[in-house]
Amino acid sequence: MSKMSKSQAVLQSEKITVDFSGFKAIKNLDFQVKPNTVHFVIGPNGAGKTTLLDVICGKSKASEGKLTFKNKYDLTKMTEYGIVHKGISRKFQAPSIFSKLTVFENLEIAMKQKKSLSGILFAKLKKDNKKKIDDMLNLIGLSEEQDKKAGSLAHGQKQWLEIAMVLMQEPDLVLLDEPIAGMTKTERMKTGELITQIAKDRAVLIVEHDMDFVKEYADVVTVMHEGQLLREGSMEEVQNDPQVRQVYLGRKVEAHA
Amino acid sequence: MIPVRLDIYDEGLLLQNIRGGAVGMSKLLVQSSTNKKVILLLILAVLLLAPLFLSDFRLNLLGKFLAFAILAIGLDLLWGYTGVLSLGHGIFFGIGAYSMAMYLKLEATGGGLPDFMAWSGMKELPLIWLPFQYPMIAIMLGMIVPAAIAFLLGWLTFRNRINGVYFTILSQALVLVVVTLLIGQQNLTGGTSGLTNFQTFFGYPVNSPTTQTVVYLVTVVALAAIFLGCSKLVKGRLGRVLVGIRDGENRMRFLGYNTSVYKTFVYTVSGAIAGLAGMLFVLQVGIISPTMIGIVPSIEMVLWVALGGRGTIIGPIIGAVFVNAAKTGLSESYPDMWTYFIGALFVIVVIFLPKGIVGLFEKFQERWKRADVKDVKEPSGVTVRKNYSRL
Numbered sequence: 001m002s003k004m005s006k007s008q009a010v011l012q013s014e015k016i017t018v019d020f021s022g023f024k025a026i027k028n029l030d031f032q033v034k035p036n037t038v039h040f041v042i043g044p045n046g047a048g049k050t051t052l053l054d055v056i057c058g059k060s061k062a063s064e065g066k067l068t069f070k071n072k073y074d075l076t077k078m079t080e081y082g083i084v085h086k087g088i089s090r091k092f093q094a095p096s097i098f099s100k101l102t103v104f105e106n107l108e109i110a111m112k113q114k115k116s117l118s119g120i121l122f123a124k125l126k127k128d129n130k131k132k133i134d135d136m137l138n139l140i141g142l143s144e145e146q147d148k149k150a151g152s153l154a155h156g157q158k159q160w161l162e163i164a165m166v167l168m169q170e171p172d173l174v175l176l177d178e179p180i181a182g183m184t185k186t187e188r189m190k191t192g193e194l195i196t197q198i199a200k201d202r203a204v205l206i207v208e209h210d211m212d213f214v215k216e217y218a219d220v221v222t223v224m225h226e227g228q229l230l231r232e233g234s235m236e237e238v239q240n241d242p243q244v245r246q247v248y249l250g251r252k253v254e255a256h257a
Numbered sequence: 258m259i260p261v262r263l264d265i266y267d268e269g270l271l272l273q274n275i276r277g278g279a280v281g282m283s284k285l286l287v288q289s290s291t292n293k294k295v296i297l298l299l300i301l302a303v304l305l306l307a308p309l310f311l312s313d314f315r316l317n318l319l320g321k322f323l324a325f326a327i328l329a330i331g332l333d334l335l336w337g338y339t340g341v342l343s344l345g346h347g348i349f350f351g352i353g354a355y356s357m358a359m360y361l362k363l364e365a366t367g368g369g370l371p372d373f374m375a376w377s378g379m380k381e382l383p384l385i386w387l388p389f390q391y392p393m394i395a396i397m398l399g400m401i402v403p404a405a406i407a408f409l410l411g412w413l414t415f416r417n418r419i420n421g422v423y424f425t426i427l428s429q430a431l432v433l434v435v436v437t438l439l440i441g442q443q444n445l446t447g448g449t450s451g452l453t454n455f456q457t458f459f460g461y462p463v464n465s466p467t468t469q470t471v472v473y474l475v476t477v478v479a480l481a482a483i484f485l486g487c488s489k490l491v492k493g494r495l496g497r498v499l500v501g502i503r504d505g506e507n508r509m510r511f512l513g514y515n516t517s518v519y520k521t522f523v524y525t526v527s528g529a530i531a532g533l534a535g536m537l538f539v540l541q542v543g544i545i546s547p548t549m550i551g552i553v554p555s556i557e558m559v560l561w562v563a564l565g566g567r568g569t570i571i572g573p574i575i576g577a578v579f580v581n582a583a584k585t586g587l588s589e590s591y592p593d594m595w596t597y598f599i600g601a602l603f604v605i606v607v608i609f610l611p612k613g614i615v616g617l618f619e620k621f622q623e624r625w626k627r628a629d630v631k632d633v634k635e636p637s638g639v640t641v642r643k644n645y646s647r648l
Contacts, residue, residue, distance in 0.1 A: 057511060084513035096508040098501050109497050115513045117522055123494040169513060 009071075010035045010173050010203045011056065011088075016065035016076075018048070018055050018227075025051040027227040028065070033173060038199045040214045041207050042238075043224035044248050049207040050093075052224070053175045056205075057090040058083045070172065081115070089166040090175040095158035099151025103142055103161060106150050107133045110165035132168070140164045140194065156187035160194065167198060174198065176206045180213055192217045211249070215239075223248060297571075304477045308470045317541055320473040322581045323480050324537040329561045329573030330483050331530030336559070337567030338491055339523045340503030341420075345428030346558050348435045349403035349528040351550030353535025355439075355446070356399035358545045359389035361455035361463065372454075377444035385445070392459060400532040407528030408521060415517035415524075420506070432552050439547045451546025458540060472540045479537060480574070483530060488570045499523065500568075560599070564606050566615025575614050 009032040018026040026048045033039050041049045054060035056067065058080035067075040073086050098106050111132060113119060137143040140160040145153060150161060159179060166174055179195070180188045188210075195204055195217055208214050214221060214235060221238045223230040225248065231241045238244055304323070308316055328350055335341050362371050363382075368390055370382060389395045410431065414424055439446045446452075461468045490496065501509045502516045509516050539545050548554075557580070565576020580602070588595045610617060 059511075079515070080510045081513045081515050084511060090511050092508070092511075096505050098504050098508070100500055100504060101497055105497050109494065109501055109509075110512050115515075117518050120495050120498050120519075121493070125494075165512065 008034055010069065011205075012066075012068045012071075014066045014068070016055060016062050016067060018051050018060055019063040025060075025227055026055065026062075029227070029229055031222065031229060033203045033205050034220070035172070035203050036199060036201070037203055037219040038195055038217055039203060039205045039220045039222065040218045041205065041222045041224060042209070042211070042214060042248065043230070046226075047224040048227040049224055050177060051227075053090060053177055053205070053207060056083075056173075057088055057175055084169060084171075085115070087170075087172040088175065089169045089171040089173075091159075091162050091166045091177060091179060093177040093181065095155070095162050097150045097153075097158050097161050097165065099149060101150055102147050103137070103150050103153070104133060104146040106161060106165055107136055107168050111168040112170045136164045136168060139167075139197070141190070156183050156190075159183065159187075159191070163191075163194065163198075172202050174202060174204045176204065178207055178209065180208070180210060188213060301477070301481055304480075305474065308473060313466045313469065316473055317469055318585060320469070320476050320541045321538060322578045323473075323476045324534045324541065325558075325561065325581055326574040326577040327476075327480050327483050327537065328531045328534035328558060329565065329577040330480075330487050330570060331527040331534070332558055333562045333565075333567050333570070333573040334487055334491070334499075334530075335523050335527040336562060337569070337572070338496065338499040338503060339520055340506075341520055341524065342425045342559065343428040343524070343527070344425055344552075344555050344559060345431045346527070346531050347550040347552070347555035348432055349407060349531035350535040350538070350554075350558075351435065351439075351545065351547075352403045352406070353399040353532030354539040354545040354550065355452065355535075356389060356395050356402065356532070357536040357539045358452035358455070359386060360392055360395035361458060361539070362452050363390050364392075364458070365454060365456040371447075371452075373447045373450075374444055379444055383445055396536065399536045400529045403532035403535075404525045404529035408525040411521035411524035412517075415520045418517070429552065429555070432550075432555050436547045436551045447546075449547060451544060451549070453544035453546075455543055463540065464543065469541065472537070476537045476541070479533060483533075484570060484574070491570065495519075557599070560603055560606070562613075564602065564610070564613050566613030568612075569615045572613050572615040579614070 011031075011033040013029055013031040016026055016029045016031070017024060029048075029052070031052075041052060043049055051060060055062050056075060058075065058078060062076045065076070069075050069083075069086060069088065073083075075083055075088075078086070098109075101109070108125065108129070111129060113123065113129075133146075134143070137146050140163065142153075142157060142161060142164075145157065150158065153161060163174075163176070163179065166176075176195075180191050183191060192213065195206070198204060199219075218235050220232065221235050222232045223238055223241075223244050230247065231238050231244050233241075239249060304319075307319060311319065328346065332343065332346050335343055363386065366372075370379060374382075388398060410427075414427060419427065440449050442448075455463045457463055458468060458472075491499065498509070498514065498519060501512075502514070502519055506516050535545075535550075561576040561580050562573045563576070564580055565574065566572025580599075583598065583602075584595055587598055606613065612619070
């Protein structure tokens with residue numbers, strides 16, 4: 001069973017520990033992400049969700065354990081830009097787009113290409129580059145805004161632009177950190193559809209607090225608590241787990257009531 | 258602007274004013290980019306013709322300002338585009354200047370020992386002076402050495418993610434180190450009095466009006482070349498990547514860019530450009546000393562860029578020429594006023610002109626355009642007729 005699932009997984013974490021000078025944000029975490037799934041990570045504040053994304057994309061270093069990507073690459077030994085080229089792209093919680101560049105230019109520098117100095121120095125915008133960018137603009141519905149400065153976009157549009165930038169790299173695993181925070185109801189729906197759409201060809205790992213959103217779009221849900229995996233399964237399984245209710249969902253319901 | 262208006266408000270527009278408006282607008286846009294080219298060519302022509310109408314003294318001053326302008330472009334590439342503030346560009350400028358000065362000095366002594374070395378008891382030419390006997394090697398070293406130092410320092414700092422204010426402090430420390438070395442090694446460098454008393458350059462008397470005019474023209478050509486080269490660099494994808502690094506270095510790393518390579522590259526290029534400026538400076542001013550490349554000049558250089566408008570290629574040129582012209586003008590009439598003036602200028606730029614002189618122009622231009630677009634887009638025939646009658 002474990003052998004089988006290992007070969008299926010895009011990302012496999014074995015006994016990962018992240019230690020912030022004594023405070024273990026993640027402890028001995030075994031975890032995997034399968035291809036073509038929308039995989040949510042939920043849990044109370046401080047459970048280590050964002051740290052999990054950090055350690056996958058190379059922002060934080062694991063003090064112990066192994067993180068294997070596509071059965072080949074050990075992510076714990078790679079730089080953040082090296083990880084990107086192997087096929088993992090991340091969107092941050094606050095939209096971090098380049099507000100002084102146009103929407104089109106944002107996608108242009110994000111697209112999959114040789115990102116070495118010599119590659120960029122002599123780069124020209126080729127026809128197929130332009131087509132890829134146009135397709136992406138269509139997907140996120142910003143074709144009309146392509147020549148506008150990205151800084152002038154609405155909050156939701158900025159979030160989509162950053163998702164698009166992440167997708168331009170054609171990754172096999174996309175990491176999203178609270179993508180719908182601060183969005184209106186319609187924007188949330190659009191984002192949900194976008195996520196379903198992009199998960200057709202790749203795995204999407206999302207940290208999210210909004211349970212209605214998780215319920216609607218999740219294939220798999222992982223609940224983290226104090227740096228460890230508490231429960232994993234479908235949303236229904238997770239919701240009915242007494243332990244999960246005790247540490248997280250139950251508390252949430254009480255807070256709402 | 259007026260020809261455009263005539264174009265828009267001819268009878269064709271009266272029939273199809275909306276389409277006409279669109280055509281007019283695109284014409285206006287094309288026109289503004291050709292306008293820019295025409296203005297730049299005009300400036301270049303004026304600079305090239307300046308020897309005909311400026312006195313030798315004024316021409317020499319202008320040449321010095323243009324050498325500063327070259328440096329300012331390089332500094333802006335680093336600060337305005339890549340977001341790395343260096344308070345140590347005086348050093349790269351200085352190394353270029355000293356390289357040229359060492360060659361000039363050796364040509365003046367006919368390959369013999371310069372006077373200051375003889376005074377400090379040296380018997381023969383020190384090893385590091387030897388390559389500077391040859392003008393071509395000296396010129397090359399005047400750019401290669403600053404580039405190499407910038408590369409080394411950039412590579413060590415950026416790779417270890419020493420950024421922002423820490424890098425700026427480090428660059429300032431570099432100035433202190435180099436200036437101390439220059440003053441301390443008097444037998445090698447001429448100490449505080451620096452290097453001066455040059456005679457010939459490639460065999461021509463260095464102070465003659467003809468040589469000075471040629472050096473001035475070379476400076477203009479060098480400035481034009483650096484301007485074009487840097488414009489091309491920042492208009493390409495590299496420019497967008499640099500702005501990306503400036504505004505969100507982390508995001509760029511997580512888009513797959515090794516940003517430290519880019520920063521090291523720009524720092525190196527910027528160092529080489531500063532070296533070139535230093536060489537042209539020495540040829541026209543005839544002296545280089547540690548005080549001309551120390552902390553105060555290094556900070557002034559940043560002010561040129563800030564005042565002209567960072568993040569543009571033309572801004573630093575305007576800033577360098579403007580500040581230095583003001584400096585000369587003021588110190589000619591009120592020698593004590595200069596330091597107050599530069600202080601006040603700094604405050605004014607930081608508070609009122611964050612985008613410099615170029616930013617001010619852009620603001621006016623935008624206001625103009627907006628007013629224009631309003632007229633052009635006006636769909637109602639009544640307004641058009643009103644405008645028509647007004648013309």
